[in-house]
Amino acid sequence: MDHKTNPSRRQFLQTAGAAGAALAVPYFVPASSLGNDERAAPSERIVMGGIGIGNMGSGDQNAFKGRNDVQYVAVCDVRTDKRDAAKGNIDKQYNNTDCKAYVDFRELLARPDIDAVHIATPDHWHALMVIEACRNGKDVYCQKPETRTLREGPLMIEAARRYGRMVSGGSQRVLEDYRDMVAKSWGGEFGTIKSINVNVGPLSQICNLPAESVPSNIDWELWLGPAPWAPYNPGRCDGNFGTGGGSWRSYVDYSGGGMTDWGAHHFGGATFAVDVRELQPAEVAYNDEKGKNYVTLRYPNGLLLHHNYPDRANLQIEGTPGEKREPKPVPVYKGEGGIYGDFIHSVKTREKPFRDIELAVNTVVVSHLATIAYQLQRTLKWDAAKQEFTGDEEANRLCDRARREPWVL
């Protein structure tokens, strides 16, 4: 048995991507002007659709629909009220009824006229949808956390690179919330950084809510998708931002809890501040001191990323202030309009977005490694090249989970 993703294939896609850059479309060419499809005259707008238009999805939709360089044409949601509201929002924007509404995301992705999609479903759907979008030639803006399991990340990166797609993760907070700290850190004010701490949580939990009748306004089978079957309960699928129960973000079949949900922001900000975005940890040490549990992730360059270190503040940096270090220019968004504009810029220019899927995956890997260390209550070594734990077969079992038929990844 070989559960591992294929490191050689990933390495090839990285180098082939670089070598084949000249083959990529160097500037935005609208879908309607490519190939031999029977369409109207080309538009200068990027044709977009949205999948999962709930709390976060509606915010993403509003950011894209108002752009002069986007034509928003389709929405998809398994909930009738969300779907109708999302379509109504677009119809109002354009003062027509042209926006098409779908229940099944595959129908939206199969449309040849759509250039790009934004995805804001519960987390257990992200990988499947991103990969399917890439196969269908779509660029993707995917909400964080981008993966539910460790196995999913490399598969998403592979799909993006294979088809030359621009795939952006969705944490706008990585750049926007931590600007001051990032500026100081990249400006050399902390000297040589030894460690940074992140306080975030909790882990997700099993959901065992009682069964209720499935209301008529939700396609329950499609909502569950690849997650284990369970009876409907409104608390199981509610999209509120809580992680303590009563929301899908709380439950292990759909989310990693606060550890991945807010972890995407805080670990993302932390790894950006200390400049390890392009790396994954090599070890996650489990600590149990005086009744307090915390983990410490060690990067190959020696940097320590603590999670819930006792008596340390969130994003507290341990360094050598006063030591002279040369400042480095801070990477920023390109284009206009924050992270959304950065994604649109990447679609037009074929330059990787600020929150390229590989960087986004590296962030959520931190959450997953920490979670597994807490679950097993022991220190683990992680081989980023092979995408497996070294010498811990039990931990490797937790790198993925079987998907419910008919969903295959």
Next chain:
Amino acid sequence: MLELALEALKTYDWGTDPKVLLPIDEAVVTTYGNAGARQDLEAKLAACLTTGVSRDAKDYVCRKLMVIGTAESVPTLAGLLTDKDLSHMARYALERIPATEAAQALRDGLAKVSGATQVGVIGSLGVRRDTASVPALAALLNNADASVARAAAIALGDIGTAEAAKALTDGKPTAPEAKQAATDASLACAEDLLASGKKAEALAVYKSLVGDGQPKQVRLAVTRGMVACAGK
């Protein structure tokens, strides 16, 4: 406490407070490294699967066997593969248990199921990158059920060997969703071949994908691959 929790499984169902099973969760952790205790726990959990406990209780047991299951639990789990309500959770464990018996159970199960259940078994064989299942998967590439054919193509791409690549090239599925999956799987196989230095084999795969009817993202992938094949 553990015995109480195991007893609680008999009446566990959706709506029960999951805290009653916490001692089992704790035992999964504390029995690590203790072969005897672990074996005992596994046996007690697996035994529940052949009793009349609820679907929810069996779901829970399969989640634990996903972590601690060994070849010992495989026969019991294999027996659930044909149960449309429990097949997925049986795979939840079987897909992650490294024992070769688990792979064999999935291979054996392939012929016993159909439709969506078969798609699930196929998917798990692909995730395991089970090279022994390539002939069986190849035979499903033009299955009358397009979802089965599609899953078989994806699984062959996961396996990624030269044999899998040949199966995809020879199989030529015709159903649109299976055809798209086979193209993607062929590209994945070609990447694996190229990464392992088998340029001639990779080029053959890429050449088989050349065609004006291919969507632009496939043409891009094929062109990039062929350029790489021509490189040093």
